[in-house]
Amino acid sequence: EDLRWKMPIGFGSNLPGLGSPSPWVADMLTKASGGSIEVRVYEPGKLMPAFDILQAVSDGKVPVGYTWIGYDQGKVPAVPLFAAVPFGMKPWAFTAWYYYGEGHDLLQEVYANAGYNVRAQLCGIIGPETAGWYKNEISKVEDYQGLKIRFAGLGGKVIEKLGASVSVLPSGDLFQALETGTIDATEFSMPAIDKALGFGQVAKFNLFPGWHQPFTAQYLLINNAEWEKTTESQRALIEAVCTAAVTRALAEGEFLNGAVLEGFEKDGISAKQIPDEVLAQLKAVTDEVLEEEAAKNADFKRVYESQNEFLKSYRVWEERAYLYPKLD
Amino acid sequence: MLLEELYVAGLFGTFVILLMTGFPVAWVLGGTSVIWTVIGVLSVEQFGADLWFDYDSSLALLPERIWGNVESQALVALPMFTFMGIMLDQSGIAERLMHDMVRLFGRVRGGYAVTVIIIGVLLAATTGIIGASVVLLGMLSLPTMMENNYSRSFAAGTACATGTLGILIPPSIMLVMMADRLATPEASVGALFMGAFIPGLMLGLLYIAYAIIRPLFQPSIAPTPANPERITLRLVFDTVLAIVPTAVLILSVLGSIFMGIATPTEASGVGAFGALLLAALNGRLSLPVLRRSLYATTRTTAFIFGIFLGATAFSVVLRGLGGDEVIEAALLGLPFGPNGIVIAILFAVFILGFFLDWIEITLIVLPLVAPAVQQLGFDLVWFTILFAICLQTSFLTPPVGFALFYIKGVAPPEITVLDIYKGVVPYILIQLFALALVFVFPALAVWLPAMSR
Amino acid sequence: MANGSAPAGPDAPPGPPSSERMPPAGTLPQTAPSLRIDAVLIVIGKAASWLWLVTVGLIAWAVVSRYLFGTSTIALDELQWHLVGSAWLLGLSYTLALDEHVRVDVIHERLRPRARCWIEFAGILLLLLPFLAVAAHETIPFALEAYRSGERSTAPAGLGHRWIAKSAMALSVLLLLVAALSRLMRVTAVLFGMPRPLPIETRTDR
Numbered sequence A: 001e002d003l004r005w006k007m008p009i010g011f012g013s014n015l016p017g018l019g020s021p022s023p024w025v026a027d028m029l030t031k032a033s034g035g036s037i038e039v040r041v042y043e044p045g046k047l048m049p050a051f052d053i054l055q056a057v058s059d060g061k062v063p064v065g066y067t068w069i070g071y072d073q074g075k076v077p078a079v080p081l082f083a084a085v086p087f088g089m090k091p092w093a094f095t096a097w098y099y100y101g102e103g104h105d106l107l108q109e110v111y112a113n114a115g116y117n118v119r120a121q122l123c124g125i126i127g128p129e130t131a132g133w134y135k136n137e138i139s140k141v142e143d144y145q146g147l148k149i150r151f152a153g154l155g156g157k158v159i160e161k162l163g164a165s166v167s168v169l170p171s172g173d174l175f176q177a178l179e180t181g182t183i184d185a186t187e188f189s190m191p192a193i194d195k196a197l198g199f200g201q202v203a204k205f206n207l208f209p210g211w212h213q214p215f216t217a218q219y220l221l222i223n224n225a226e227w228e229k230t231t232e233s234q235r236a237l238i239e240a241v242c243t244a245a246v247t248r249a250l251a252e253g254e255f256l257n258g259a260v261l262e263g264f265e266k267d268g269i270s271a272k273q274i275p276d277e278v279l280a281q282l283k284a285v286t287d288e289v290l291e292e293e294a295a296k297n298a299d300f301k302r303v304y305e306s307q308n309e310f311l312k313s314y315r316v317w318e319e320r321a322y323l324y325p326k327l328d
Numbered sequence B: 001m002l003l004e005e006l007y008v009a010g011l012f013g014t015f016v017i018l019l020m021t022g023f024p025v026a027w028v029l030g031g032t033s034v035i036w037t038v039i040g041v042l043s044v045e046q047f048g049a050d051l052w053f054d055y056d057s058s059l060a061l062l063p064e065r066i067w068g069n070v071e072s073q074a075l076v077a078l079p080m081f082t083f084m085g086i087m088l089d090q091s092g093i094a095e096r097l098m099h100d101m102v103r104l105f106g107r108v109r110g111g112y113a114v115t116v117i118i119i120g121v122l123l124a125a126t127t128g129i130i131g132a133s134v135v136l137l138g139m140l141s142l143p144t145m146m147e148n149n150y151s152r153s154f155a156a157g158t159a160c161a162t163g164t165l166g167i168l169i170p171p172s173i174m175l176v177m178m179a180d181r182l183a184t185p186e187a188s189v190g191a192l193f194m195g196a197f198i199p200g201l202m203l204g205l206l207y208i209a210y211a212i213i214r215p216l217f218q219p220s221i222a223p224t225p226a227n228p229e230r231i232t233l234r235l236v237f238d239t240v241l242a243i244v245p246t247a248v249l250i251l252s253v254l255g256s257i258f259m260g261i262a263t264p265t266e267a268s269g270v271g272a273f274g275a276l277l278l279a280a281l282n283g284r285l286s287l288p289v290l291r292r293s294l295y296a297t298t299r300t301t302a303f304i305f306g307i308f309l310g311a312t313a314f315s316v317v318l319r320g321l322g323g324d325e326v327i328e329a330a331l332l333g334l335p336f337g338p339n340g341i342v343i344a345i346l347f348a349v350f351i352l353g354f355f356l357d358w359i360e361i362t363l364i365v366l367p368l369v370a371p372a373v374q375q376l377g378f379d380l381v382w383f384t385i386l387f388a389i390c391l392q393t394s395f396l397t398p399p400v401g402f403a404l405f406y407i408k409g410v411a412p413p414e415i416t417v418l419d420i421y422k423g424v425v426p427y428i429l430i431q432l433f434a435l436a437l438v439f440v441f442p443a444l445a446v447w448l449p450a451m452s453r
Numbered sequence C: 001m002a003n004g005s006a007p008a009g010p011d012a013p014p015g016p017p018s019s020e021r022m023p024p025a026g027t028l029p030q031t032a033p034s035l036r037i038d039a040v041l042i043v044i045g046k047a048a049s050w051l052w053l054v055t056v057g058l059i060a061w062a063v064v065s066r067y068l069f070g071t072s073t074i075a076l077d078e079l080q081w082h083l084v085g086s087a088w089l090l091g092l093s094y095t096l097a098l099d100e101h102v103r104v105d106v107i108h109e110r111l112r113p114r115a116r117c118w119i120e121f122a123g124i125l126l127l128l129l130p131f132l133a134v135a136a137h138e139t140i141p142f143a144l145e146a147y148r149s150g151e152r153s154t155a156p157a158g159l160g161h162r163w164i165a166k167s168a169m170a171l172s173v174l175l176l177l178v179a180a181l182s183r184l185m186r187v188t189a190v191l192f193g194m195p196r197p198l199p200i201e202t203r204t205d206r
C-alpha cells in the first residue's frame, strides 16, 4: 500500500545537522520508493508544538515525526540516554552501541514500557555541541552558582546540582531571553547552528568542550500500526535512508563547524576552554546524577548499565587506537 | 493543486458567510473547521479525492495546539497588559492630565485636538489595548470640544484615531501576539516593540501636524475660545506634575524592556503592578474597583483566547487541506516583483481589515504570509510593523471598526455615525501615508531594533 | 467588530458605566435552569479572575527577587503561565454565559430579534456544539494521558503534575458545553417557549 506521511519535525529545517536531515530524509524516502512512500515535512509548530511529537505519533494523529527525543525526559525518564549523555560516547561510538550493541532494541522497550505506541529509528546524529554561550567566563565550579541558564537534558540536572537555575526554553525564545538578561547563558547546539540563532551578538564567551552533549541524536518516530502497514521493501528503505541520514548529518556538522568557529573569532567572540579541574568536578557530579536517575527508574538503569558494559571494552580500544587531537 | 484551491476557497468562503450571520467569531471559526473536516474526510474516504487530509492530523491535534497557547510564557503578557490598561482607566490619571493640559493648550487654534493627541500618545505608551483609550479620550474631550464649537467630525475623528495608537505604540498586546505567532528570534516581542516605537510616534506627530494645519485653512472647524485662561507658571507646573505618574509608568514598562532590565512578560506584570499602585495613590483603588477590573480582564482575555481556540482549529484544518501551499503559490505566483508582492499583501490586509478584526488576521493570515515574505529576503520586523500599521488602521475602517463603535458609544448624542465616518477619513489617509513612509524608509522600523543588538 | 449585546473587546471599556452606555439589544430571557447554570459559571469565572492578581504578585516577586537577591526559579516562571492559562480557560464559559464573545454585527443588528434567535439557535447547534464536542473528545484523553505518564516539566527544577493544567483545559471545554446548553435553553425559550422564559428580565451580574 502506498503511504502518505505527514512528518512534523522538532527543529526548523534551516538548522544544519539538527533540522536539515528531515527534508533530506523526506525527499529520499519519496524519491527512492518511487512514490510508494510520500513524505511531507511540517516545520515546528505548524501542526503542533515541537514538544508534543512523541504523543501525537503514539496516538496515531500523525504517522511519523522527526525530533530530538530528549525533550521527552519529563515523560520517559530513560530517553535522554539515547538523545545526549553528558560525558557520554562520541558519535561513532554511540552508533556502534546503537546498531551492534543493545541500543536499538532497548529503545523500543523503553518506549513500550512507558506506554508509547511508537517505533524509533536513529535517523541523524551530530558531534559535540559547544558548552554554551555565556556573558561571563566559567573558570571555577562556583561560577555555576546562581547562573541563570538554558540547558536541556541530563546536563541541566548536573549544573542544577551546582547551584545553577536551569530552564529549557525553546530555540525561538533564546536570543531574546539572553539579550534581556532573563538568562545569563545558554547552550543550544553546535557552532553552525548557534550561529544561525545569533547568540554571539549578545553573549561574548563561547565555552568548550561540549561535555554535556558529545553526541546529539535525532530519531524518526513511527507509529506502530503505521509500521505494521509497511511492506518489507518499504521497511528496508526506511532503515537504509535513516542510516544514511546518520552519516550525512554528522558529515554536515563536521564540515561546517570549523569555518564557523573561525568566523566567530573575527566577530570578537572569545572561545574559551572550561578548565580541566572544573571538567573533573562536572564529571563527578554527572556520575552522581546518572546513578540517581538509575536508582529512580528501572529502564534508565538497564540502558545505563548496557552503555557502561559496552564502554568497558570500547574504552580499551578507543584509548589505544585513536590519536589524541593535539598529536594529530 | 486545483483541488486544494477549491477546498481552501470553500473553507474561507464558509467562514466569511457564517461570520456575517453575527454568530460569535470564535465559534464560527471552530464550527467552520468542523464542517470542513467532515467535508474533507467524506471527500477522501467516500469519493477518493486526492487530498492529504484526515481528521487525525488536523482537528484531532486541537488539544496539542491549545496547550501550545497555554504553556506560552510570552502570552502571559497579554492579560497583564490588558489588566494594566483597565486599571489605568480606573486610576483617574488621564482625567487629571486632560484637565490640566486643556487649560494649557486651549488658547492655540486646534489646541484641544492637539491635547487629545498628546494625551493619546502618552496613554498609548502605557496600555496595550485601545478600547479603554478610545472611550476615555472620547468621554474626556468630546464635551469640551463641543462646548468650544469644534466641528463634530473633526472632534470625533481625532479622538477616535488617537485612541487606536495604543495598539501600535508599545506595549501592545497585538505585537505580543504577532511575536508569538512568528516564533522566530529576529521578530521577538522586544524587537517588535522597538520596531513599532518610531512609526507609532511618527503617526502621533503626523496627527498633530494635521490638527494644527487643517484649522489654519478651515478655521471654522476649530475656533479659539473666546476668553482663554492665562498661562501662569502655576498652570505649567500643575501640568508637568500631572504628567509625572504616567511618565514613571512609561519608563518602568518600556524603559525596562528597552534597557534589557526585564522581559516583556515581566514588564507587563510590573506595569500592572504599577497601575494598581497609581490607582491606590490617587485614592481610586477600592475593593469594588479592583473586582470590576479583574472581572473585565477575564472577559476581555477570554474573548481573545476564545478566538485563539477557534482560529487554531481553523488553521490546522486549513493546513490539512493544503492551505499553506495554495497561499504561498498564489503569493509567489503574483506577476509582480518582491516589492509588489509585499504591497499586494498589505493591500489585502487593509481590505480584510474592513471586515475582520486584528485578532483573526494576526492568528490566521500573518503566519501564512510571513514565510513567503521572508523567502523573498525581506526583514521580518519591517514587514510585521507594516502589517501592524494596517491592522491599527482597521480599527478605523467601516463597517467593522472597533474604534468607531466605541466612540459612538460615548459621544454626545449630536455626533452622528456619519460625523464619525467623515472625521476618520483624513486619519485613514494619514495612516496610509505613514505606511508608505515605513515602506520606503525601512529604517523607521528596523533602526531601533538593530541599535539595541 | 462589534458585539451583539455588550461592548466587549480587547478593548472593551470595563465596568458598569459601559453597560449603561450601551444597553444590550435584544437580550435573551432567562429560564429557571439556565439562570442557575449561568450563576455557577459566573461564580467560577469570577473566582478565576483573582488569578490575575496572583500573577501580578508573582511577577513582581520574581523581578524583585532577581534584582535584589539574585535568585530566580524556573518553577515560579512556570507557575505564571499555569495560572494565566487556567484563568482564561475557566473564563471562557463565564464570557459565554454573559454573551461577550465578539460578533460581527453589520447585518445582525439590523435583523428582527426573532431572526437573531434563529441564527443563535442554528449557530449553537451546528457550529458551537459540534466544535465543543470535538474539543471534549480530544482534550479529555489528552489530560488523562498526562496523568498516566506522570508528565512533568522538561526543566529539571520545573513543576511536576502537568495533568492539573491539562485538566483545566478539559474542564474548560466541559464548562463551555454546559454554557452552550444553557444559552440554547434561553434561545428555545424565545422560539418554542421551552423551557418557560422567566417573566421579569432577570439581570445576570457581570
Ligand code: NA
Pocket (backbone or CB within 6 Å): B123, B124, B125, B126, B127, B128, B129, B165, B166, B167, B168, B169, B170, B171, B172
Ligand atoms: Na500601547
Ligand code: NA
Pocket (backbone or CB within 6 Å): B353, B354, B355, B356, B393, B394, B395, B396, B397, B398, B399, B400, B401, B402
Ligand atoms: Na475595519
